[in-house]
Amino acid sequence: MNREKTIKKAKNVLYQAMAVAIGVVIIIPIIYAFFISFMPANEIMRMPPKFLPEHWILDNYVFAISTTPLMRFMLNSLILAGVSSIIRVITAAMAGYAFSFYRFPGRQLIFYLFMGSMMIPSDVVLITNYQTVARLGLINTYLGMMIIFLCNATNIFLMRQYFLSFSVSLKEAAVIDGASNLGFFLKILLPVSTPVMTTVFISSFISVWNTYLWPMLVTNDNLMRTVQVGVTMLNFPDGVVYGPIMAASMLVLLPTLLVFLIFQKRIVGGIMGGSVKG
Amino acid sequence: MRKKGLRAAAEPLLYLLPAIIFFIAFTYYPFLKTAISSFFLVDSMGRAKEFVGFENYLRVLATPQFRIAVKNTIVYMILNAPVSILISLILAIIANKPTRSSRVYETMFALTMAISMSVAAMIFRMAYNPSIGALNHILGTRINWLNDPGWAMIAVSVIATWLNIGYNFLFLLAAVRGIDKGLLESAEIDGAGIFRRTLGIIIPMVSPTLFFLVVTQMAKSMMMSSLALIFTNSATLSTTANIDTMISYMYKQAVNNLNYNDGYATAIIAFIMTFILMLISFRFEKKGVHYN
Numbered sequence: 001m002n003r004e005k006t007i008k009k010a011k012n013v014l015y016q017a018m019a020v021a022i023g024v025v026i027i028i029p030i031i032y033a034f035f036i037s038f039m040p041a042n043e044i045m046r047m048p049p050k051f052l053p054e055h056w057i058l059d060n061y062v063f064a065i066s067t068t069p070l071m072r073f074m075l076n077s078l079i080l081a082g083v084s085s086i087i088r089v090i091t092a093a094m095a096g097y098a099f100s101f102y103r104f105p106g107r108q109l110i111f112y113l114f115m116g117s118m119m120i121p122s123d124v125v126l127i128t129n130y131q132t133v134a135r136l137g138l139i140n141t142y143l144g145m146m147i148i149f150l151c152n153a154t155n156i157f158l159m160r161q162y163f164l165s166f167s168v169s170l171k172e173a174a175v176i177d178g179a180s181n182l183g184f185f186l187k188i189l190l191p192v193s194t195p196v197m198t199t200v201f202i203s204s205f206i207s208v209w210n211t212y213l214w215p216m217l218v219t220n221d222n223l224m225r226t227v228q229v230g231v232t233m234l235n236f237p238d239g240v241v242y243g244p245i246m247a248a249s250m251l252v253l254l255p256t257l258l259v260f261l262i263f264q265k266r267i268v269g270g271i272m273g274g275s276v277k278g
Numbered sequence: 279m280r281k282k283g284l285r286a287a288a289e290p291l292l293y294l295l296p297a298i299i300f301f302i303a304f305t306y307y308p309f310l311k312t313a314i315s316s317f318f319l320v321d322s323m324g325r326a327k328e329f330v331g332f333e334n335y336l337r338v339l340a341t342p343q344f345r346i347a348v349k350n351t352i353v354y355m356i357l358n359a360p361v362s363i364l365i366s367l368i369l370a371i372i373a374n375k376p377t378r379s380s381r382v383y384e385t386m387f388a389l390t391m392a393i394s395m396s397v398a399a400m401i402f403r404m405a406y407n408p409s410i411g412a413l414n415h416i417l418g419t420r421i422n423w424l425n426d427p428g429w430a431m432i433a434v435s436v437i438a439t440w441l442n443i444g445y446n447f448l449f450l451l452a453a454v455r456g457i458d459k460g461l462l463e464s465a466e467i468d469g470a471g472i473f474r475r476t477l478g479i480i481i482p483m484v485s486p487t488l489f490f491l492v493v494t495q496m497a498k499s500m501m502m503s504s505l506a507l508i509f510t511n512s513a514t515l516s517t518t519a520n521i522d523t524m525i526s527y528m529y530k531q532a533v534n535n536l537n538y539n540d541g542y543a544t545a546i547i548a549f550i551m552t553f554i555l556m557l558i559s560f561r562f563e564k565k566g567v568h569y570n
Contacts, residue, residue, distance in 0.1 A: 012377065015375075015377065016377050016378065016379045016383075018372075019372055019373065019377070019379070019383040020379060020382055020383050020386070022369070022372065022383070022387075023382065023383040023385075023386030023387055024386065026369075026386055026387055026389070026390070026443060027386050027389050027390075029398070029401050029402065029405065029440065030389070030393070030401070032401065032404075032405065032412055033400075033401040033404065036404060044410060045410055046410075047409060047410060048415055049410050049411065049412060049415050051412065090296075091296045091297050091300070092297075094293040094294070094296065094297070095293060095294050095296075095297040097293055098290040098291075098293035098294045099294075102289070102290035102293075104287055104290045104291070105287070107290075110294060110298065113298075113301060113306075114297060114301060117301045117305040117306070119553075120305050120306075120309050120549075121497070121501045121549070121552070123501040123503060123525045123528075123545075123548075124309065124312065124501070124545045124546070124548065124549045125304070125305065125308035125309050125312060125545075126525075126528075126529070126545070127312065127324075127528070127532045127533070127538065127541050127542065127545065128307075128308035128309075128311050128312050128315075128324075129304055129308050130533070131324050132303070132304070132308065147304070148304050150296075150300060151296065151297050151300035151301070153301075156297060181289060206391075206392060209394070210393075210394035210395065210396075211394075212394070212395055212396050212504040212507075212508065213503060213504050213507065213529075216507070216511075217529075217533065227396075228394050228395070228396040228397075229396070231396050231397065231400060232396050232399065232400065232508050232511070242404050242407075242410075245400055245404070246400070246401070246404060248400075249397045249400045249401060252394070252396070252397050253392075253393060253394075253397050256392040256393070256394070257389075257392050257393075259392070260389070260391065260392035261385070264385065264388070267391070268388075268448055268452075
């Protein structure tokens with residue numbers, strides 16, 4: 001009996017070890033870049049390649065930060081992702097509130113109009129949106145970079161679903177107690193909806209932070225570049241290219257990685273509600 | 279009284295106003311403008327000059343570079359929709375059983391979700407380097423991955439295959455965990471091995487999620503351009519092989535060459551091809567997907 005238990009336990013441990021080993025294989029490109037980022041240039045250029053640094057150095061990080069505007073790129077990305085995600089939460093909450101707590105003519109039509117926008121990929125309308133932004137004089141501005149991220153149909157849908165779980169009588173009771181419609185929205189509904197707002201904010205932050213195409217299109221001033229665009233355009237003298245680029249990549253990766261690790265549960269909830277979409 | 283009624287009717291619209299303006303200005307208006315302009319001769323400022331019918335479309339479809347771009351997009355789509363989803367399904371089955379270290383490997387399986395295309399492109403470019411990169415060393419090959427016309431598109435697509443694993447995994451894990459435990463246990467008692475259980479129970483039970491993922495990944499893949507543009511645009515990258523997709527071809531025509539005629543038509547062709555692909559998928563859904 002005891003033997004059987006030991007075998008079962010050993011099997012379980014083996015299973016877990018195998019699962020973790022597979023996990024390491026999945027993230028091996030990140031581990032690889034991590035090691036390279038601490039490697040001196042002569043070790044990187046060595047053949048056959050070595051994967052573990054013999055001498056761990058910070059030079060690549062120092063070089064990447066001091067010779068390129070990487071920190072400025074970080075700031076640009078932070079402004080872009082942070083502000084547009086906040087606005088996205090606001091626009092989604094407002095629209096979700098109208099759809100779930102009001103009855104009015106055209107409600108269905110407007111709802112389908114919003115949801116139908118998911119059928120039109122942003123890449124198809126990319127050129128025309130670029131022309132609009134250029135005509136508005138928003139090239140090389142934060143507003144121009146943010147403008148197509150300010151509202152998102154899946155976010156609106158998620159908010160509406162969440163609000164629908166509250167009964168309309170909640171609002172009626174608040175109104176009888178003397179609250180205005182706006183007061184109910186701001187003081188009662190939004191405070192109890194922080195979980196869904198966090199989900200929308202985080203998923204939006206990760207997807208906007210990671211966006212490449214639109215910020216590249218509407219900026220040509222090097223100081224307005226986002227990290228995603230900037231990291232692919234870093235210029236280093238030949239021979240030292242890879243170390244600093246891997247160091248820069250690690251720095252760019254860090255914020256989303258931290259957000260992901262801290263808020264993993266929320267992000268998973270958001271995915272199931274379909275809210276992770278650029 | 280009437281005034282009050284009017285105000286009450288207008289109030290919800292005020293909450294909807296920002297979103298209404300947004301979707302009209304940045305989704306519907308540009309879509310209509312792109313569609314209409316594609317039938318016109320357009321100057322280098324993007325202004326429509328003269329109606330030319332399907333001329334722009336015929337020219338784009340006859341361009342060899344565009345045809346290569348369509349082929350590349352399909353290679354990309356295959357490596358993303360079926361291959362990445364299959365890998366994620368295997369991972370979800372592995373992670374299905376909760377253990378003491380579940381949290382660790384679940385996080386590792388899902389981690390690629392947090393990584394951007396740009397960073398992944400930088401890491402893989404290093405790995406693909408023919409002399410000092412890891413890949414040739416591990417495989418014992420001497421392939422110039424990004425500059426070999428036969429390999430370049432596959433090498434680029436594999437980056438996205440890897441990136442999509444995390445997202446697909448999380449969906450499939452939720453689906454696999456949603457399967458009735460008793461069903462799997464009784465099959466195990468009946469002597470069904472993991473493969474029989476996978477084919478007989480797990481795949482049919484998660485088929486709605488699989489279908490959803492295949493359709494959304496296919497639609498996303500048809501619109502892919504970032505990786506192609508990262509590898510051809512950036513200062514320190516060079517690839518001599520053609521890795522253009524439909525949308526990166528559109529981008530280059532419109533933005534780099536100011537050829538809006540081809541740009542608009544390419545955008546609409548890509549849109550229609552995606553749309554048709556979706557219609558075919560939904561046809562297939564009736565046959566292959568089991569809903570309870």
